[in-house]
Amino acid sequence: MTFGKHVREHREILKSRDRRFSVRQVARRIGVEPAYLSKIERGDVAPPSEAKTRALARELGEDPDVLLAMAGKVSSDLQEIIRKRPRLFAELIRQLKSAPDHAILHIARDVRDGDW
Amino acid sequence: MTFGKHVREHREILKSRDRRFSVRQVARRIGVEPAYLSKIERGDVAPPSEAKTRALARELGEDPDVLLAMAGKVSSDLQEIIRKRPRLFAELIRQLKSAPDHAILHIARDVRDGDW
DNA sequence: TGTCATGTATAGTATATAGTACACATGACA
């Protein structure tokens, strides 16, 4: 599923229940021209900037990290965390490349619970 | 320490022992114009692309992830790993933001040893 | 049946990114 199709699909679902989710109105709320959002949804142009993608996620009630990923981006706050300790994070992330989901989830939970 | 100063410093050290580490010769080996490398080292222009930064790291015997971090970038292979499972990695990385180095190292070791 | 909002086609713009090409002054050194 491409970024555009995904956005269009979700927006259409919301629109079917609330007509404030038209291209024009959503565009207005996220701060872009309607024609631009239209082109984005049809894949006519690349996904928008991180800021606009975040606004769109908020508007559609979606996870910004997921939408950013679909846009081919990684959140700038995550990048900053990695850049501060590149060796440590690079190694860890590459180690986790093929780890099962539950392992990653488990580690995150342990860290959150202060098991380190 | 900026990217440029760092590169210049390290290249100069190598050059003092081996004159093949002149701006011109390093530039030639990494595939850029000498004037461009000169400008990069003096911070006259932004750091080069990921590919050139990697070539430079190889040339200087440095960790590419570290040099990329100094260039304000995160390796594209890491980004791809994150983008494939954005929710999991986003949560984990944010959890680890203020974790001590040894904790991250410890986790990486556990994962490598298959303790998951 | 007029108006109003809708989606979209077309054309254009500003800024950033990632460099090249060439010329020139300087210092080493044979």
Place this chain on the structure above:
DNA sequence: TGTCATGTGTACTATATACTATACATGACA
């Protein structure tokens, strides 16, 4: 003392990114 490599100043360039602005055809609906 001529030549050669060195570092760098100046002037461009190509492509990507991230949009805006305007106009138009269409369908709803009062």
